[in-house]
Amino acid sequence: MCRLGARMPKIDMDDTIAAIATPLGEGGIAVIRVSGRGAFEVVQPFFRSPKAEKVADCSANTIHWGKFTDLQGELVDQVLLSVFREPHSYTGQDVIEISCHGGLAVTKRILNLLLENGVRSAEPGEFTRRAFLNGKLDLTQAEAVLDLIRAKSGRSLDIAVRQLSGALSRSLKTLKDELLRLLAHLEAYIDFPEEDLEVNVNESIQEQFVAIREKISSLVAGFERNLLVREGLLITIAGKPNVGKSSLFNALLERDRALVSDIPHTTRDHLEEALEIRGFYVRLRDTAGLISTPEHPLDKLGMERTLQAVRESHAVLFVVDGAAALGEADRDVFRKIPKEKRIIVLMNKADLPMKMEAEALAALTGNRDWIRISSKTREGLKELEQRIAGFLGPETSEEGEQITRMRHKVAAEAALEALARAEGSFRERASFEFVTVDLRAALDALKELTGEIYSEDLLDVIFSEFCIGK
Ligand SMILES: Nc1nc2c(ncn2[C@@H]2O[C@H](COP(=O)(O)OP(=O)(O)O)[C@@H](O)[C@H]2O)c(=O)[nH]1
Ligand SMILES: [Mg+2]
Incomplete structure (x- = not known):
């Protein structure tokens, strides 16, 4: 591996680090992880096993029951030591994982005893950073560790x-x-x-150019969708007052979260809740109904908030009351939704006699399809969920691999640009040196993506997002 820039790494890879690897709080067990050349020696003075085994003599990948004591021999807890030996461990170094009872005081006491005995407290993500530097994972896999921990839905977990x-x-x-x-x-x-x-020969080279270009393009193609899958699709429900926005919000959440009443302007501030729709992570917002001439100051504030929510969202559910005729107020709302948004038109209150004219609605919404729903009887909600899931991915994932981060996209696009330059030079029959220089640049861009070429600053950015102990 090579490093960009001639800076010394900020973090010493050779010292022994420790951190609590489980969430701080009460639990069945907690794990304190120790990694580095001195891992066995630093744990030894605190560990008494019934057979008086030396930690350094334990075989790799074995678990040992014993007492964890302080240096005066006072019992701290009964623990299990999991012993891993370089290079067959998460970090690629000697690693000991101390499983103790899952209490705040006990985990802190064990960690503090180790820290007093010459162990350094691990930086955020330092275990995974060591794994990367020791070649256990490439950079995309290290990033996936974080994505896996943070996954909020089945789909984002699958990708990670x-x-x-x-x-x-x-x-x-x-x-x-x-x-x-x-x-x-x-x-x-x-x-x-x-x-x-x-x-x-000429044709074969041209074909190779095309094949590589298509593959990189398809890696980039799903980026935006993957990003939405990972970070969650933000959906805002918008419509004039009393069309049933809050009722729909509650129906999708399957609980009475928002206040519903037949008094207009019941919802003034917007509410946001997270939910999973067909395995996808979605953040749903209920808003105050939009009116063109708010009189009450609170309504004015409510309008501003609604418009802001609409602007921020990835998708908008435009709701009309199907039991009434389409009015100027509905038109006003629709005109306020930026047209580049993903919009789903919903004709609510389908359980009542319909008065909404299909032609008028089609004319307003630019012939978008609509779904007839009832927040009361749940009619049409399955279809709505299917449409929402459709924004995020196909029902079955048979696509090839795709990139998941802006960093990946920047590198893949740099590779594509370099490849296009090389292809151009080749077609123009420029000297082959021109072609190969750009091909090497494309290769380097892909190496940056996997982390074969990296800078310490880049690692700092990536691993600072991790929690301590990972
Ligand atoms: N019959 C029927 N009434 C509904 C439906 N959805 C909402 N409502 C009623 O419409 C009124 C306004 O509902 P609400 O959800 O507060 O509307 P919002 O102002 O758009 O949030 C309430 O009386 C609801 O019970 C529906 O699907 N069918
Ligand atoms: Mg409401």
């Missing part, structure tokens, strides 16, 4: 697990191999005058 298992790394490896093959191919002909290239 695949990425952690190396699916994205393998796709990138194939791409890098193809780029290397193309480079080798070109370099084999570098001493030939271009015009002497046989037609079939």
Whole structure:
């Protein structure tokens, strides 16, 4: 691996670090993780096993019951030590995991005893950073560790697990191999005058360019959707007062979260709740009904909040009352929704006799389809959930690997640009040196994506997002 820039790493990789790896609080057990060359020696003075085993003599991947005491021999807790030996551990170093009872005082006491005995407190993400630096994971997998911990829905968990298992790394490896093959191919002909290239060689090189370009493009294609899957789709319910927005909000949440009444302007501030729709993480907002001429100062504030919520959201549910005719107030609301938003039109109160004219609604909404729903009887809600899930992904995931972070996108786009330059030079029959320089730049961009090329600053940014103990 090579490092960009000639700076010394800020973090010493060789000292022994420790941290509580489980959430701080009460639980069945807690785990304190120790990693580094001195892991066995620093734990030894505190550990008494019935067979008086030395920690350093324990075989790799074994678990040992014993007493954890302070240096005066006072019992702190009965613990299990899990022993891992370099290089077969999470960090690639000698690692001991101390499982103790899951209380705040006991975990802190064990950690403090270790810290007083020459162990350094781990920085956020430092265990995973060591794993990366020791080649246990590439950078996309290290990022997936964080995504897995943070996953809020089944779908975001699926993506993180695949990425952690190396699916994205393998796709990138194939791409890098193809780029290397193309480079080798070109370099084999570098001493030939271009015009002497046989037609079939020329065609084969062009085909390789196209194949690589298409693969990188398809990696980038799903980025925005993956980002939404990971961070959650923000959906705002908008409509004039009394069309049933809060009732719909409650129906989707399956609990009475928002106040519902037939008094207009019941909802003044917007409410936000998280829910899972077909395995996707969604943040749903109920808003104050939009009116064009708010009189009460609180209504004016409510309007501003609603408009802000609409602007911030990825998708808008535009609700009309199907039991009434379409009015100017509905038109006003629709005009306030930016048209680049994903919009779903909902004709609510389908359990009542319908008065809404389909033509008028189609004319207003630019012929968007609508769904007839009833927040009262739940009619149409399944279809609505399906439409929402459709924004985030196909029902079954048969697509290839896709990137999940802005950092990946920037690197993949840099690779695409360099590849386009190389392809251009090749078509224009420029000297092969021009072609290979840009191909190498494309390769380097992919290496930055996987972390074969990295800077300490980049690692600082990535791992600072982690919690201590991971
Ligand atoms: N029959 C019927 N009434 C509904 C439905 N949805 C809402 N309502 C009623 O419409 C009124 C306004 O509902 P609310 O959810 O507070 O509307 P909001 O002002 O848009 O939030 C209340 O009396 C609700 O019970 C529905 O699907 N069917
Ligand atoms: Mg309401």
